[in-house]
Amino acid sequence: MKPAPFAYHRPTSVAEAVARLAEYDGAARVLAGGQSLVPMLNMRLWRPAALVDINELDELDDVRLDGHRITLGALVRYAALERSPLVAERLPLLARMVGHIGDRQVRNRGTVGGALAQADPTGELALACLVMGAVVTATGPGGTRRIPLSELYAGSYASTLEPDELLTAVEIPPQSRHVAFREVCRKHNDFAVLSVATTGDRDADGRWHDVRIGLGGVADTPVLAGAAAAAVTGTALDDADLEAAAAAALEVVDPPTDVRASAEYRRHLVPVHVRRALAELRAAPSR
Incomplete structure (x- = not known):
């Protein structure tokens, strides 16, 4: 057609x-x-x-350091994120996740702003930005406003942007040094059945702080598993801590049933992959 x-x-x-x-x-x-x-x-x-x-708007096509924050223009392509030394150095979670988005052709054309405005609950970029505490800027006839990623979505494929607003940039604060990411797909580069992204920092005594855990594909929007993060904050991420976090992560999920997986299967996967993501975080070498 x-x-x-x-x-x-x-x-x-x-x-x-x-x-x-x-x-x-x-x-x-x-x-x-x-x-x-x-x-x-x-x-x-x-x-x-x-x-x-909007492809003529060169002002929206850059990755820059603004003080301690990284700003991504809305027209920055996924492929540019993959190649960016600034992203590799300052945004380790995004650097880890961007290669899981679509295939090479998609990453050559797909943009930061388009992905976030699309509001796909399985989208890797939306999940990464949620876990990183990002804030988007949107410009409309009444001026520019800043919207925390946690307030950008009203539901599946529904954002809180007004019809006459243009998402122009994403601001990302300084990030934790350690990251882990897991994704379940039916086949390579397919839409995610489930994604888990987690970040945190480890003290000299082996205790973890600033832990954040995000889940994609398990609700109408990507979600933060706050209780799960709280369960491991201040711990050494021992196996018992991981079990507690895995169980707590189920508090925020309300998974759909669709052509990729049933709600029951997604619910089964959540604690399994939260546990594995945290084990990966625990094994991360010091940076």
């Missing part, structure tokens, strides 16, 4: 892009990498009145 007819705009500034979105009163869509949008158009599952192509 081919898309239904639509108007096409290619703005050269953020202000112009926002003005174009506002013209269509919620009936326009932003085109960045197009990895999700174009298939939906071709299947006519989405029939927007217009596309606003």
